[in-house]
Amino acid sequence: MSAFIKGISYYLPEKVLTNEEIASIFPEWTVDKIISKIGIAKRHVVKEDETASDLAIEAAIKLFAEYNIDKTTIDYVVFVTQSPDYILPTTACIIQDKLGLPTSIGAIDINQGCSGFVVGLSIAKGLIFGGIAKNILLLTAETYSKYIHPKDKGNMTIFGDAAAATLVTTDGFAEIKNFSFGTDGKGAENLIVKTGAQRFNKPANDLTFDEKGNPKSSDYLFMDGSAILNYTLDYIPPLMENILINNFLEKNDIDLFVFHQANKFIMELLRKKLKIEETKFYRSFKNTGNTVSSTIPIALKDAIIENAIKPQSNILIAAQGLGYSWGGAILEFK
Incomplete structure (x- = not known):
């Protein structure tokens, strides 16, 4: 038995925070300094009323369209985030409903940071090897911009908001070893x-x-x-x-x-x-x-x-x- 990645798509929020905007707030943090040290020219950030689940849903919709995926075949949702919509309930359950996925599926949140995709990938592979699911929708989404103080130029410069959707199944273009x-x-x-x-x-x-x-x-x-x-x-x-x-x-x-x-x-x-x-x-x-x-x-x-x-x-x-x-x-x- 093997587990594969069959598709990857991602979504970036529309709002963009440029180095020029950051430099206008913090004159000591110039555009040239940001590029030379951090290497980041711009980052996307959510609007006040946007959440990680909103981004994840958009990424999933892109995935379904790009790879012609029948969403009724999804039998498990794994959502990796440290920016949940609520303390409870589980955001993955909300995503299942908003995407119109079957009600016969599993749906879990994983509170994990930068290593979250690797962790989610291992869980998806385990679900396949355990005979529990065949088509896992692995979603990663974060809105760290909501956690950053408006005077924190360091973290503001580094972090961007985004979501990715990955289909893990029993065939595909990349085998997960x-x-x-x-x-x-x-x-x-x-x-x-x-x-x-x-x-x-x-x-x-x-x-x-x-x-x-x-x-x-x-x-x-x-x-x-x-x-x-x-x-x-x-x-x-x-x-x-x-x-x-x-x-x-x-x-x-x-x-x-x-x-x-x-x-x-x-x-x-x-x-x-x-x-x-x-x-x-x-x-x-x-x-x-x-x-x-x-x-x-x-x-x-x-x-x-x-x-x-x-x-x-x-x-x-x-x-x-x-x-x-x-x-x-x-x-x-x-």
Whole structure:
């Protein structure tokens, strides 16, 4: 038995936040500085009344149209998000109804960040191998812009909102091979929104600014950039090695590396540490920013469109996320 990716589509919200707009708010953060360091020219952000489920639904509609998919064949929905419509009920159930999918299907949410696509892919493969489902609609969608303080130029520059829809089934163009995962919850507070759930369910109203004017608040997204960078450089090299070992492959067997598209600075340091040649290291963040769990499916779709993935290719996907959590796999393109 095998599990395959049969289709990938993605959706970007209409509203665009450009570097020029950011520079007009933060004069010290120039357009040239953003491009040279972060490598992001623009990012899409949701309107006030748009949610992650809205984006996911649009991505799914595109998927059904692009690949001529009969939506009545979908028998499971896996929705990866940290921006649910509600604390409860499950957003995947709302998506099932709005898409008009059968009522005889399973539907679950996964609260996972940048490693979410890999996690969702492994669950979809497990559903197929367990004989539970045959056509899984894997949706990733995030609206981190809603968590970012309006004075937080760092996170505002990096993150973009988006959604991707992936059909995982028993045949397709990319076989999902073996996975490798890791988790270390000691790093949880280095990328976090502390309030809003049950540990701290009321706003803390504890906003402060550091000597550079950067905000810090329990009520908004906080990221310790240095800690996240060090974690990435420490954990991704052994992850890549484990992925290769689990798939009985050597580094030279990989035709393209599609990593989580964090930003130019992190990715270039990672590429150099892993000694991956430029031509095999795919980048797809310039016009979207870091879209969290959707970066890898967006990059895969772009690589397919650009013919960067050839037939009979081995693609190594890998992502590091908040939590800490990390994971990866091999996709064998037919």
